[in-house]
Amino acid sequence: MAQSDQFTLQVGKYLFDEMLGRPEIGVGNAHNGALEIEAKLGTLVAKSTDQRVHLPAQNPVVLDRNMSSQLRFESHMTEAHHKRLNEFLNQAVQESAAIPGRHRLDYKHRYEIDSFAQLSGAGLDALPESASRYLDPNRQPRLRTSINERAPPGTDPVIARIVKIRLADLDIFCPNSPFDCRISINIEVDMHRPGLDPRAIVEGADTKFGERKKDRLSYTHSVYSVDLTQVKGADGRKIHELEIEVDALKLREQAERERAGQPSGFGDMVQGLVNNIFTLMSVRLN
Numbered sequence: 001m002a003q004s005d006q007f008t009l010q011v012g013k014y015l016f017d018e019m020l021g022r023p024e025i026g027v028g029n030a031h032n033g034a035l036e037i038e039a040k041l042g043t044l045v046a047k048s049t050d051q052r053v054h055l056p057a058q059n060p061v062v063l064d065r066n067m068s069s070q071l072r073f074e075s076h077m078t079e080a081h082h083k084r085l086n087e088f089l090n091q092a093v094q095e096s097a098a099i100p101g102r103h104r105l106d107y108k109h110r111y112e113i114d115s116f117a118q119l120s121g122a123g124l125d126a127l128p129e130s131a132s133r134y135l136d137p138n139r140q141p142r143l144r145t146s147i148n149e150r151a152p153p154g155t156d157p158v159i160a161r162i163v164k165i166r167l168a169d170l171d172i173f174c175p176n177s178p179f180d181c182r183i184s185i186n187i188e189v190d191m192h193r194p195g196l197d198p199r200a201i202v203e204g205a206d207t208k209f210g211e212r213k214k215d216r217l218s219y220t221h222s223v224y225s226v227d228l229t230q231v232k233g234a235d236g237r238k239i240h241e242l243e244i245e246v247d248a249l250k251l252r253e254q255a256e257r258e259r260a261g262q263p264s265g266f267g268d269m270v271q272g273l274v275n276n277i278f279t280l281m282s283v284r285l286n
Helices: 005-020 065-070 079-098 121-126 248-259 266-281
Strands: 034-046 071-074 106-119 142-148 158-173 180-190 202-205 212-221 224-232 238-246
Touching (some): 005 180, 005 248, 034 248, 034 266, 065 071, 065 158, 071 158, 079 106, 079 212, 079 224, 224 266, 238 248, 238 266
Antiparallel strands (some): 034 238, 106 202, 106 212, 142 158, 212 224
8 A cells, every 4th residue: 555755755754864863873783783663553542541542634644753742652453453464464475485586575483582671780881882872861771681482402592682772753643544653763782792791781670571472473575574473471461563674774775875866775665664564554354
């Protein structure tokens, strides 16, 4: 489902300005911080009413970023929507494999367990300056440790130890869809590296979030990936989520070419991201 040029231009300007305004992030080793660009489907909720926001609009609109302070984003969906999107994406995998010469949609099924802990002083000191300068003074940074629940015996089950720092959000209100969208730009710092004792960089388990088991279906096509995830919390409650990522390093390379006046695929990459978002939004329950 294609959106208007003006809509895509608004999304592109947001990504262009935020990425190129932080040239020190995501350069070189991922331990120094990598850019992440993710679009999540969910619901924009007005803090004043605790209900989904209602605006006088008939078409999807990019919200003024000052309005985001009045909203929160709930990035989950019903189990029925999760199942329907799984069917849709599995069909797309089969179709991509059946057409000769078509770029294949790759698929992986992963089982992971996430645990969280607050960073200690040593953990904060281990963050690169390019990331620590963007820490929110009102938010305690956390370390997320992800392990492969089905790692073969004798192998390291740790997939990653990540500190995630949110840089910016762009909210999209979609009045005729069960979903809204939030496009976030984050820094992810990989703390899983030699010489860094994981016990020394944390203060203890984060009891607010506890442990989360993730049954994740990952679909990758060109510079885009879609993660469809069922998350089971420590209390047994299940949450269903969908997020779409675009390769941030490649997108920034094209943005830099655009800024330099060179031939660039930046606009096409942004259009592809927007198209993927609205294609998945348009998948309806049977």
